[in-house]
Amino acid sequence: MNFIDRKQVNFNSIILPLSASKKIRMKTGIDAISFDVANIHLPIKTLATARNIEPEKLEKGLGLIKMTLPDVHQDAVVFGANALTKLITENQINLNEISRIYVGTESGIDSSKPISSFLISLMEQKFGEDTLAECDVVDFTFACIGGVDALQNCIDFVKLNPAKKAIVVTTDFAKYDLNSTGEYTQGAGALAMLVTSNPRIIAFDENWATSTKGVFDFFKPYRTITKEAITQNENNDPWFDNLEAEIEIHKDQPVFDGQYSNQCYMDRTRNAYFSFKKLKNTTETLYNSWNSIIMHLPYSFQGRRMLSEIYALDHADKIISENIESADYQSKIKEVGKSDEYKKFVTEKLQPAELASSLIGNLYTGSIFMGLLSTLAHYYDTKQEISGTTFGFLAYGSGSKSKVFEGTIQAEWQSALAKTKLFENLKESVEIDFKTYESLHKKEQKESIRTPKNEWVLDRIEKEIPNLIGARYYKWVE
Numbered sequence: 001m002n003f004i005d006r007k008q009v010n011f012n013s014i015i016l017p018l019s020a021s022k023k024i025r026m027k028t029g030i031d032a033i034s035f036d037v038a039n040i041h042l043p044i045k046t047l048a049t050a051r052n053i054e055p056e057k058l059e060k061g062l063g064l065i066k067m068t069l070p071d072v073h074q075d076a077v078v079f080g081a082n083a084l085t086k087l088i089t090e091n092q093i094n095l096n097e098i099s100r101i102y103v104g105t106e107s108g109i110d111s112s113k114p115i116s117s118f119l120i121s122l123m124e125q126k127f128g129e130d131t132l133a134e135c136d137v138v139d140f141t142f143a144c145i146g147g148v149d150a151l152q153n154c155i156d157f158v159k160l161n162p163a164k165k166a167i168v169v170t171t172d173f174a175k176y177d178l179n180s181t182g183e184y185t186q187g188a189g190a191l192a193m194l195v196t197s198n199p200r201i202i203a204f205d206e207n208w209a210t211s212t213k214g215v216f217d218f219f220k221p222y223r224t225i226t227k228e229a230i231t232q233n234e235n236n237d238p239w240f241d242n243l244e245a246e247i248e249i250h251k252d253q254p255v256f257d258g259q260y261s262n263q264c265y266m267d268r269t270r271n272a273y274f275s276f277k278k279l280k281n282t283t284e285t286l287y288n289s290w291n292s293i294i295m296h297l298p299y300s301f302q303g304r305r306m307l308s309e310i311y312a313l314d315h316a317d318k319i320i321s322e323n324i325e326s327a328d329y330q331s332k333i334k335e336v337g338k339s340d341e342y343k344k345f346v347t348e349k350l351q352p353a354e355l356a357s358s359l360i361g362n363l364y365t366g367s368i369f370m371g372l373l374s375t376l377a378h379y380y381d382t383k384q385e386i387s388g389t390t391f392g393f394l395a396y397g398s399g400s401k402s403k404v405f406e407g408t409i410q411a412e413w414q415s416a417l418a419k420t421k422l423f424e425n426l427k428e429s430v431e432i433d434f435k436t437y438e439s440l441h442k443k444e445q446k447e448s449i450r451t452p453k454n455e456w457v458l459d460r461i462e463k464e465i466p467n468l469i470g471a472r473y474y475k476w477v478e
């Protein structure tokens, strides 16, 4: 029997074989990436005009251009299944080789059956019965950071099992109440990423820093509909007609405090960033070593608005003191954010990630990965070589948690990305008018806006068979 001497095993990065003379560090990271977004959009100017908001605030203040939203036949399962199908076909993945499909989402359609369970049956429908019979699947939910949690988990798994492969899917519909301050930060879509040893796109460093604090900045609680509300049925909802007693319901739209959520975002990312420096045992200005910075972007300019604090605190010339409690601390951060030096920094390190966000909107768990894809697609389209450079990641999920980590772009990133064509695909999105937007939002629209082709669609929701009521069925449309 072979016994492994635990003292010789570095559990942070698997070193194979274990003899001191022949140490090979196995890289782990993202080997392939694909996406699916709603493909219908409302121009942000249209929303601004209808809501009597200055368009410049949304366009120049928050960086918004278009806002995608699901068509009648789309939901979080559809986006996830389409991104996953593209990942499998474009990269000729043999599903028997996939040990895990872990989903990050905060748009679950069922409190018990995870989205990953739907994905399994749809993939087997398309690629063969029992092809995923031994695959482990589960959903991760922690607001927008659930996809990063799934990724970290899959990376650890592949590090321990270098011959195995995993897939991470992030899928969400960021839906906010009409007339709320979140309304202009909506969006919908999914990404799928293959996690392997010796990946072609990006290999992650072993250090991951975390900052956590339990807060109510943004959440989706179960809400009570009282007997009186059911009786009054102010919105004439036909579903109410069959209700007799008070019930708890779950609404897609969150309860949130926008400015407080920004503060939580800043606090968590700042703490995680400085913890990451400690883990790396460095006093150098860390962001200078990053070619690009990939942050959670609930809207395009969130990263640049939030990062000025870290930029100032970790600046080589110590632009501001570290006294976070001082009276003029916040105004000094704002001042730094408006400086030409900071604007240049943003253009170089953050802007490539913002490009897709401006055209799509919020993807919740997928936003940070769309930032990564946007950056890679930008460098691909502009033919700039970035292999060997390091990307820094600042993830955030309300509730709240931040994770900071970094990865190195691999030599084959361009060939791995050749079929993705992000910006080309985004150009095909169909524009809708304000009336159509509102009817989709209120679920009054019955016919699909766009005719689906070569994609998964929601076929029907069971209404009759008692022990299947609410079951969702999907189909592939050629």
Ligand SMILES: CC(=O)SCCNC(=O)CCNC(=O)[C@H](O)C(C)(C)COP(=O)(O)OP(=O)(O)OC[C@H]1O[C@@H](n2cnc3c(N)ncnc32)[C@H](O)[C@@H]1OP(=O)(O)O
Pocket: 054, 056, 057, 058, 060, 061, 062, 144, 181, 182, 183, 185, 218, 256, 257, 258, 259, 261, 262, 265, 298, 299, 302, 305, 398
């Ligand atoms: C879910 C998560 O990811 S948590 C973290 C983020 N939170 C959310 O996404 C929650 C949902 N969203 C929201 O609540 C809101 O959309 C927020 C908080 C993101 C934005 O809130 P608002 O009150 O609409 O905007 P806010 O006043 O913060 O910022 C507007 C920006 O536009 C700028 N602006 C305003 N008018 C103009 C104009 N005419 N021209 C140019 N810029 C303008 C402002 O100066 C400000 O930018 P600055 O602070 O960088 O200077």
